Amino acid sequence: MLALVLHLASINGPSPSPSFVRIPAGTYQVGKASYLDNPLRSVGLKAFDIARLDVTNAQFEEFVRATRYVTDAEIRHNAMVFEPPLKEFRWIHDRTAFWRFPNGVSRGGIEKKMNHPVTAISYHDATEYCKWAGVRLPTLDEWEVASRGGAKTDYFFGDSPDQIGKYANVWHGRDHLKLDYSDGYMYTSPVGSFLPNPLGLYDVYGNVFQFCSGRLASDQSSRGVHARGGSWWCSRNACCFFNSVDIGTVDVHASFSNQGFRVARD
């Protein structure tokens, strides 16, 4: 078994300072035996830092104030929002939605949710934030190594999702036809509201999908980018993506209210 030595450190970044976990250089096992796009294999990684928490609305607001950045959703009016009842995997196009109103103006803003992860931003927006903050997105492999926390199972807590409710804000309803507040939240929760993984990373699974850099062998379109970890929308009966093996695909300019990111750096 590969040794994983943790170096926890608080390293100053954009204010308010995110806290990072140091992942040492080494060879790590990633993937799953049956997965063609993420096969079981060993990967060599250089040492990197990864944020304990997802980027919040407050942090993104600081970026927007400093740069006057305008997000894809504000330019393209292409954001997709959610409100039950909806069939599985169906979302609503809402031209009013962007990061300040992640599910559209009619469903309320983020004024009281500044400590929630920023959503309704695209991969492109996330990379622009990273440039400003002097950080980057984790690669697909880096995210997986950090999420696993040394585990070789699909979840950092084992092979069954039975314990997911302790660690993640996910959808507990059988479908998406009715509201689900059973864990206290229908949409996002404040970052760090659930138990962390063994490395001290919060919301590794659930809350928001976390954008990662990198490509898959099967990528068809240059516009497809990837995010991992599942989200508040994800349920056991739908995608069940709140794990360390699945990799999602989305358009580089798409903005959904379940997409966010955490940052990394060398």
Place this chain on the structure above:
Amino acid sequence: MNKLSIIFAALAATCFALCQDGSPSAPLVSRNYHQYRIDITEPTYGLAKVKAMIKNIKAADDDGTPLTAAQFESLSVPEKFTFTMIHGEEMDQNCDPMPAIVGEEKLIFGELPGNFDYTAAWSERQIAFLKHNRKAVISMIRKEMHKHSHVGLNLKHAIVEIDAYELIPDLVAAFDRNKKDLDVLTTLFLLMKDGKYKPFLESATYEKCYGPKADYKSCVDGNTANQKLTIQRAEAYYKGRMG
């Protein structure tokens, strides 16, 4: 000699890795089958005109900006059909992809993979078009199914979207012609599920693919017995719906 040793070692390692799945070609077969599953059928109605429109839309904004309402309405029904079949106007969410897995060519899944390379989906007006022109759409899907050996993923999604149970005999005929495409049987599953066909709802297949423990990746073995059972059920369901 040293170079040769390295080459042989690399070949041996590759062979060992491939043989892990029981057959040296297993991953390649599965990869090709996954691609086959997500391939779409391009309808011929006004194809050149529609492709040119899509190209212009993308060139204008690099983002597939939807046609204006006037542009969309100016298309004939067959052209709208082609437009809808080859172009999704909305973004598709991140977790729609069905992971490509080893051995998927032997499985009947409960759900179809996401359309349009997992990055786009039909808009509300495209879905409304399919539903409001159901009879014409069924006729065009039927013609496309008879023209091609493979029923594209887009046609399968459209069949499910408009509950086109009238196409069950065409789906069965398509599967008889090409037993490789187990997603034809998935389409039959979905028609029976959405139609709340009691014998299917009470089956072990339903329990496994749509029961309390099922998720988007759930599946049953695609063996001959399951193939036959699915077709028998679907034909009985069809007869019942047709009265």
